[in-house]
Amino acid sequence: MPSAAERTRTLVQSTCSAVLLIPGLERAGSDQLMPLSRSVGPEGDLFLEFPLDSPAVRAATHAQDDELSAVLEITDVAPVSVPHRIRGRARVCGWLTSVPGMAGPGRMLLRLETGEAHVEDLWGAEPVDPEDFRDAAADPLVEHETELLQHLHAAHGEQLQTLCELLGERAARACATSRPSVVPVALDRLGLRVRFFERNGGCFDARFEFPEPVRDVVELSHAMHTLFEAAAH
Known part of the structure; x- marks a missing residue:
């Protein structure tokens, strides 16, 4: 299981929408x-x-030496169409200052000194210590x-449906009469999360x-091949 700090770093460094x-x-x-x-x-x-000309830049510049608190709020939405599409949210709270001369023309870089953070996602809700956030690394697959x-x-799609065979006792209920539709909802270095939709309208994740953590897309390809092979036998 990825740590709360790693999950937060991953969201911060992802392309998820964020607002300050x-x-x-x-x-x-x-x-x-x-x-x-x-x-x-x-x-x-x-x-x-x-x-x-952003209001955030004006506020940070006007505050100067005074402490200006701010919160970066990130919303993580599944990149495939699926009910209950929001996968998680993260908040990083701290103090905002401007960093002149470090951005391109017509832009300004703002620095948010991390005071505390919190993540709530498919794994659960957890606070994140600033030192743990500093030391954590984003998931290597975040860009892909x-x-x-x-x-x-x-x-x-057909290979994803075969994953039903790996559900153990639950497979007897979910797959006995008709195969549920399967949608992939999350992927990281440690594994794949899918959502099964049953014909009666129910769903479950x-x-x-993976047998071991993957470090890049090449290793992911091997891990996925192994997973689908296991489901096919």
């Missing part, structure tokens, strides 16, 4: 408070890029997860772990 919440800017449109880019520095601070899940869904 700043006291006093509640009336600003959320599109004005979405970073153009985001990254994590070696000390665990977040670096967020905004247009120069969207296209990989969409490819699995579009091109490997199942996670299939």
Whole structure:
């Protein structure tokens, strides 16, 4: 199971939508408070890029030496169409300052010093210690997860359905009369999570772990081949 800190780092460094919440800017449109880019520095601070005319930039510049609290809120949505599509949310709270001269023309880099974080996702809800967040690494598949899940869904539907055979006792109920439809909902270095939809309208998730953690797409390909082979026998 990925740690809460790793899951939070993965969401921060993913392409999930994010909005920066700043006291006093509640009336600003959320599109004005979405970073153009985001990254994590070696000390665990977040670096967020905004247009120069963004309300966030004005607030950070005006605050100067005063502490300006802010929260980066990230929403993770499954990249394939599926009911209950929101997979998780993460919040990173801290103090916001501007970093002049570090962004391109017409842009400003803002630094969010991480004070605390929290993640709530398919694994559960957990607080994240700032030091753990600093030391964690994002999942190595984070840049490819969207296209990989969409490819699995579009091109490997029949193989996904065979995973029903690996459900043990639950397979007797889920697969005895008719095979449920299967949608891949999450993928990381440790395994694949799919959602089974039964004909009676019910659904449930199942996670299939790889024999060992994968480090890249090549190793993932071998792990998926092994998983489908196991389901076919």
